[in-house]
Each structure stands twice: as C-alpha cells, then as structure tokens.
Amino acid sequence: MxxxxxxxxxxxxxxxxxxxxxxxxxxxxxxxxxxxxxxxxxxxxxxxxxxxxxxxxxxxxxxxxxxxxxxxxxxxxxxxxxxxxxxxxxxxxxxxxxxxxxxxxxxxxxxxxxxxxxxxxxxxxxxxxxxxxxxxxxxxxxxxxxxxxxxxxxxxxxxxxxxxxxxxxxxxxxxxxxxxxxxxxxxxxxxxxxxxxxxxxxxxxxxxxxxxxxxxxxxxxxxxxxxxxxxxxxxxxxxxxxxxxxxxxxxxxxxxxxxxxxxxxxxxxxxxxxxxxxxxxxxxxxxxxxxxxxxxxFPPPLRPAPRPLAPMRLPRSHPVPDLLWSDHHWQRYRTGLHTPRWLTRTAEGVLHLHRADTGDETWSLAFAAQRDGWRPVAALVEAHPAHFAGPGSLVDALLEIEQDTARPATGGR
Known part of the structure; x- marks a missing residue:
C-alpha cells in the first residue's frame, strides 16, 4: 500500500x-x-x-x-x-x-x-x-x-x-x-x-x-x-x-x-x-x-532556498559546455542543491546557479531531454560588473557544486 x-x-x-x-x-x-x-x-x-x-x-x-x-x-x-x-x-x-x-x-x-x-x-x-x-x-x-x-x-x-x-x-x-x-x-x-x-x-x-x-x-x-x-x-x-x-x-x-x-x-x-x-x-x-x-x-515538496534569490541584471550568452547528465543527475539539481557556495533551482528546463552568500544569479543553463539523458542547449552568464562573483567559467561553477555535495557532513555526532 x-x-x-x-x-x-x-x-x-x-x-x-x-x-x-x-x-x-x-x-x-x-x-x-x-x-x-x-x-x-x-x-x-x-x-x-x-x-x-x-x-x-x-x-x-x-x-x-x-x-x-x-x-x-x-x-x-x-x-x-x-x-x-x-x-x-x-x-x-x-x-x-x-x-x-x-x-x-x-x-x-x-x-x-x-x-x-x-x-x-x-x-x-x-x-x-x-x-x-x-x-x-x-x-x-x-x-x-x-x-x-x-x-x-x-x-x-x-x-x-x-x-x-x-x-x-x-x-x-x-x-x-x-x-x-x-x-x-x-x-x-x-x-x-x-x-x-x-x-x-x-x-x-x-x-x-x-x-x-x-x-x-x-x-x-x-x-x-x-x-x-x-x-x-x-x-x-x-x-x-x-x-x-x-x-x-x-x-x-x-x-x-x-x-x-x-x-x-x-x-x-x-x-x-x-x-x-x-x-x-x-x-x-x-x-x-x-x-x-x-x-x-507523492513526492516531498521542493526545499525553499535559504535566502531570497535575485535574477541576473545583465545576462549575456555564454559557450555551452559539452555535458550529458543522467536522469538521476538532472533530478539532483532540479530538486535544489544548497551548498556553502551555491544555490540551485530550476524553472521550465533552465538550471539557475545563485551565489549562496548573496542570492545573486551568476549562471543559467537551459537543458533539453535526449534519448539517453539531459543535454544543455543554451547558457547565460551575469555580465554586470557589480554582480558577477566568479568563478570564471560555468564548468568551474558546476565542479564547485559537485565538490561541495561530495564532501561529508562535519560537526558533532
């Protein structure tokens, strides 16, 4: 049952x-x-x-x-x-x-x-x-x-x-x-x-x-x-x-x-x-x-972001990384990842990467479904000098998220 x-x-x-x-x-x-x-x-x-x-x-x-x-x-x-x-x-x-x-x-x-x-x-x-x-x-x-x-x-x-x-x-x-x-x-x-x-x-x-x-x-x-x-x-x-x-x-x-x-x-x-x-x-x-x-x-509700999230002020086109994500990988990001450096959310097939310290959006990546997974088809970067807060490439940002989520939790038992 x-x-x-x-x-x-x-x-x-x-x-x-x-x-x-x-x-x-x-x-x-x-x-x-x-x-x-x-x-x-x-x-x-x-x-x-x-x-x-x-x-x-x-x-x-x-x-x-x-x-x-x-x-x-x-x-x-x-x-x-x-x-x-x-x-x-x-x-x-x-x-x-x-x-x-x-x-x-x-x-x-x-x-x-x-x-x-x-x-x-x-x-x-x-x-x-x-x-x-x-x-x-x-x-x-x-x-x-x-x-x-x-x-x-x-x-x-x-x-x-x-x-x-x-x-x-x-x-x-x-x-x-x-x-x-x-x-x-x-x-x-x-x-x-x-x-x-x-x-x-x-x-x-x-x-x-x-x-x-x-x-x-x-x-x-x-x-x-x-x-x-x-x-x-x-x-x-x-x-x-x-x-x-x-x-x-x-x-x-x-x-x-x-x-x-x-x-x-x-x-x-x-x-x-x-x-x-x-x-x-x-x-x-x-x-x-x-x-x-x-x-x-009967899924659990998506976790709300721990702070308000702001969209890009001056979005500019960015080269699309050559990625192919499995359904499991896409679902991890879709349901929201909260790391010390990044907050992720998705809306209408677009992955949005926000800085955890400010809530500012720095990158976005639009995905399309493929027979064997999920592939990015368009990317944007924040070009406003007062609001961009690196790293210098989208791939580096994704690697930071993977590193943060791979780290074991610390603290008391």
Whole structure:
C-alpha cells in the first residue's frame, strides 16, 4: 500500500476521487461486467486497475505539490517518462510521448497533431481536477495553470477549454463545502470562467438541463465522451457532478450509466465531486478495490532556498559546455542543491546557479531531454560588473557544486 500520510487536503481528495472513478469506470468496457453490474449498481470484483487518466493525473498532482505551481517542462517530461503503453493511451498520445522520450520537441509535436490542429480530445480535462482543487481560494486563478497543463499535449482551444472548465469546477466544488450552491448556479459559475466556445456552450446547455435527473436523457443532448472530444465529454461529466455534488457514489454511477468513454467521464466526475465530499465521501470498499496509486505521485515538496534569490541584471550568452547528465543527475539539481557556495533551482528546463552568500544569479543553463539523458542547449552568464562573483567559467561553477555535495557532513555526532 502506498504511504500517502503527508498528503491531505482537497487536491489529494480530488486525485482519490478521480482515480477511483477511472478505475471503476474502466471495468465497464467489458460487456459481461456491464450487463452483470450496471443496472443493479453493484461493484465488479476488484482489483480495479486504473488507466492513463490516473497516470497523468498523478503527474499533475505531483508537479503541483512539489512546487505549489506547475512547471510545464517538468510536467511534460514526467508524462513522457512515466508513460505506460498498457494504460490505455490513444495512438496519437502513445506516439507523441514516445517521441518526447527520444528527444523530440514536445510543444512542436503537440501542435502538429491532427494536421496541425492539435488534439481536441478529453485527455487534458481528465487529469486536471487535483490542480483545480488546489485553487479553491480563487477559482479564477485556476484558469491559466489549467491551460498551461493542457497545451503540453493538447493545443486545440476546445481541449484547453475542457481542462479549464474541469479545473474551475473542482475549485468551486471545494468552495461548496462551505458555500451552498444549486446545480444550475454551479454550472453557470463554471461556464462564466470558461472561455467562449464549444465547451462553454455545452456547459450552458447542461445548466438548462438541471431539472432533469435521467443520465441517459442528459447524455443524449450533451454527449457521453464516445467521440473522446472535450466538448463531447466535459459538459456531461460536470452535469453529473452538479446533480450529485454531495453524493460521490451516485455521481459516479450516473457518469458510468450513460456509456461512452466511461472511465474518463467517471474520472472527471469523481475528481470534481471528491473535491466537495473529501476522500471520506468515497466508499471505503471502492478505495480498497482500486489499484494503489504509485509512490512517485507523492513526492516531498521542493526545499525553499535559504535566502531570497535575485535574477541576473545583465545576462549575456555564454559557450555551452559539452555535458550529458543522467536522469538521476538532472533530478539532483532540479530538486535544489544548497551548498556553502551555491544555490540551485530550476524553472521550465533552465538550471539557475545563485551565489549562496548573496542570492545573486551568476549562471543559467537551459537543458533539453535526449534519448539517453539531459543535454544543455543554451547558457547565460551575469555580465554586470557589480554582480558577477566568479568563478570564471560555468564548468568551474558546476565542479564547485559537485565538490561541495561530495564532501561529508562535519560537526558533532
């Protein structure tokens, strides 16, 4: 069983609800299971493996938890390196993530999908509820990071809008713990923070259907994910969430009952509703049946720098050193090294080296993923005479960091 003891709160609740909905929904792709259990609303026997929906949501949760925000470079490469072909990814996603692992440019590959339209599928929406739940204090603040997480794989506006709608819905669901709402008002509030377009129109239609409680009738008008587009998936998933915002089992059964892309609809619905009910609202036997979540989904938060860090005042181009770092080496620097002489941090694939005594940035080094590791592709140096504090080359600075981290700790036992 994965130890998640430090992890609590709405974002964790949303991840739990998303993964259980995904895992349960995936069981109903088996016709015999659907016939035996759907009408009676009885759970199929466990264990319930989860799919790509949960695998990607775990990466989103881990990225948000580590930094308190999402670094899209980290997230893109987390998607690619954790990609398990057998989790049910679509053909386009399988190819793109493989090419990213082999050193391809992720943004270019995402933009080139489907004849340069970008994917308008539901993949960006299915994984984003934990991020939205983390922004409950200001649901509008979830809009930009949700969009940023979407375009790592889905650049079509429809897919981006689907991710925004689900993130906002999760944030508003957390607020509904203390601020009562109605299904119609809830969907209207989600639509108000979703950009104009097909997804927003679907949400408006869903808000007009809140006097209905028949999932099949609602899905006939809103879609059930069978076309795997965001517009065909998100309005119905959020209709289910709005109707049963305080009743996780009923919401998930409604999401599954309309057929279509049942694991993804149930993942979106489950993630949003659990943001309102908490993990306590998920039946314990469902949690026990769900395949345990991976340990890598629960990293420690990155250590804050011991002093304020200042960016370069006058950056200048510098020769790029010939380096190839292993994934282990990159992760050491990415998570932050604090030595007597240097402080390191990364942001969007750029390693920043700051003097430990002043906090001033002296060097930066942009990296790109390669098939066999991480290679620098650009470098900058501080050229302001009042703020440069050597050594004279970037390689010397990196050697100093390696020497400092190799020294055994001194002091009392």
């Amino acid at each position: 994965t130890d998640t003891s430090p992890h609590r709160g709405p974002a964790f609740d949303a991840l739990q609800g998303l993964s259980v909905g995904d895992a349960l929904g995936a069981q109903f792709f088996v016709p015999d299971t659907a016939r035996a259990h759907l009408d009676a609303r009885t759970e199929p026997p466990g264990p319930w493996p989860w799919t790509d929906d949960t695998e990607m949501a775990c990466s989103v949760y881990a990225a948000q938890y580590e930094r308190g925000t999402v670094d899209t470079f980290d997230l893109t490469h987390a998607f690619a390196r954790r990609h398990d072909f057998d989790r049910g990814y679509g053909p386009a996603a399988n190819r793109m993530l493989r090419l990213v692992r082999e050193g391809g440019d992720a943004r270019r590959l995402a933009a080139e999908l489907f004849d340069d339209q970008g994917s308008f599928g539901n993949g960006a929406a299915m994984r984003v509820a934990p991020l939205g739940a983390a922004h409950a204090a200001d649901p509008a603040a979830a809009v930009r990071p949700a969009a940023d997480t979407a375009v790592t794989t889905h650049t079509h506006p429809q897919a981006v809008d689907g991710a925004i709608a689900v993130a906002v819905a999760a944030a508003l669901a957390v607020r509904a713990r203390t601020e009562p709402t109605t299904p119609a008002r809830y969907l209207q509030d989600v639509a108000a923070l979703t950009p104009p377009g097909t997804v927003r129109r679907g949400l408006a239609e869903a808000a007009r259907l809140t006097d209905r409680t028949d999932p099949a009738a609602a899905a006939a008008l809103l879609g059930n994910g069978s076309r795997t587009s965001a517009a065909d998936t998100v309005p119905y998933a959020l209709w289910c969430a709005a109707h049963w915002l305080t009743d996780y089992p009923s919401a998930v059964w409604a999401a599954i009952g309309a057929g279509g892309d049942v694991d993804t609809v149930a993942a979106i619905t489950g993630g949003v509703v659990a943001a309102r009910t908490g993990t306590a609202g998920i039946p314990a036997r469902w949690l026990a049946a769900r395949e345990p979540l991976p340990a890598w989904a």
